[in-house]
Amino acid sequence: xxxxxxxxxxxxxxxxxxxxxxxxxxxxxxxxxxxxxxxxxxxxxxxxxxxxxxxxxxxxxxxxxxxxxxxxxxxxxxxxxxxxxxxxxxxxxxxxxxxxxxxxxxxxxxxxxxxxx
Amino acid sequence: xxxxxxxxxxxxxxxxxxxxxxxxxxxxxxxxxxxxxxxxxxxxxxxxxxxxxxxxxxxxxxxxxxxxxxxxxxxxxxxxxxxxxxxxxxxxxxxxxxxxxxxxxxxxxxxxxx
Numbered sequence: 001x002x003x004x005x006x007x008x009x010x011x012x013x014x015x016x017x018x019x020x021x022x023x024x025x026x027x028x029x030x031x032x033x034x035x036x037x038x039x040x041x042x043x044x045x046x047x048x049x050x051x052x053x054x055x056x057x058x059x060x061x062x063x064x065x066x067x068x069x070x071x072x073x074x075x076x077x078x079x080x081x082x083x084x085x086x087x088x089x090x091x092x093x094x095x096x097x098x099x100x101x102x103x104x105x106x107x108x109x110x111x112x113x114x115x116x117x
Numbered sequence: 118x119x120x121x122x123x124x125x126x127x128x129x130x131x132x133x134x135x136x137x138x139x140x141x142x143x144x145x146x147x148x149x150x151x152x153x154x155x156x157x158x159x160x161x162x163x164x165x166x167x168x169x170x171x172x173x174x175x176x177x178x179x180x181x182x183x184x185x186x187x188x189x190x191x192x193x194x195x196x197x198x199x200x201x202x203x204x205x206x207x208x209x210x211x212x213x214x215x216x217x218x219x220x221x222x223x224x225x226x227x228x229x230x231x
Contacts, residue, residue, distance in 0.1 A: 032217060043121070043208050044160075046219030090160065104173060105216070109159040 002027045004093050006108035013081045014116050021076040021111045023091030030096040033074040034105065035065055038088040047089075050074060061085070081115045088112050123209050123223035130230055135197040138226045141190055142211030150220065151184055151194050152208040160208075166192065199230045 003026045013019045025031055032051050036044040048059025055067045065076045076089060091108040122141040130136055142149050151163040164174040166186045174184070181200070186192040196203055206227050210220040 034219070036220075041224075043210070043222030043224050044220070045222070049217065049219065051217060104162060104165065105220075107160045107162075 002093065002095065002106045004091050004106050004108040006089075006091055006111045008111050009109075010112045010114065012114045012116065015083050016080050019078050019081040019085070019113065019115070021089050021091075021113060023074045023076065023108060024072050025074065025091070025093040025106075026072060027093050027095045027106070031072075031074075032094050032096055033065075033067060034092040035059065035063070035074075035076050036090045036092065037061075038090065038110070040087075044090060047076070081113075083115050083117050086113055086115045121209055121211050121221050121223035123207075123226050125226060126224065127227045128229070130199055130228070132200055132230055133198045134230075135195065136199045136203075136228060136230075138194040138207050138209075138228070140192045140194070140209030140223060142192070142209070143221055144190065146211035146213055146221070147189070148212045148214065148216055149186060149192050150210040150212075151192070152210065152222075153205045154208060154225070155205045163194070163207075196228075199228075201230045204228055204230050 005024045007022055034049045035047040037047050038044045047063050048057050050057050050067045058064045063078050065074055067074050088110045090110045092105040094105050124139045147168050150165040153161045163176045164184045165172055169186045182196055184194045206225045208222050208225045210222045212220045
């Protein structure tokens with residue numbers, strides 16, 4: 001069965017420090033991986049994706065994520081956190097296999113990031 | 118483009134009443150998704166459409182829920198009759214063909230059933 005795990009409900013980091021939000025996955029075939037961010041009272045916004053190619057992908061707002069096939073992980077990172085990065089972060093995955101319901105994303109439960117001034 | 122537009126933003130209704138949520142996807146996007154978000158269950162996919170055709174409605178909780186997409190620019194999610202446990206934020210999202218360039222979410226409808 002396909003699944004996504006975000007092992008931390010909450011991550012706290014001081015402004016200016018690096019941040020990491022963790023994500024591990026299980027999927028048949030090659031994974032397509034995504035990160036989304038949700039600010040209070042807003043819909044989710046797409047941050048970045050890994051489909052193929054370089055394992056380090058860069059996205060919006062200075063975020064990046066590293067695909068690690070052997071560890072089946074796709075952790076979200078940022079070198080220097082801002083207070084405005086405080087939000088809910090979601091990891092999602094789908095299989096590369098075509099057809100049927102394979103376009104459907106499987107979502108993690110989200111990680112709340114709090115960046116303290 | 119104004120993005121994905123959902124209405125209403127907030128809905129408070131009494132148990133047993135019919136509720137209709139509306140969504141206008143981004144022009145040119147041919148996939149549309151209805152999600153429900155609660156603290157207990159997180160983000161749940163209810164149904165998705167491709168080219169106006171429902172592809173997977175396995176997430177629709179009960180027969181009380183129904184969704185339609187009569188054309189490429191409009192979709193509705195209806196709950197009849199509504200129950201307090203339906204209280205949640207309902208999101209509509211749209212994407213181009215495969216969604217691999219990301220989904221665009223609307224701002225959601227916060228539904229409260231009392």
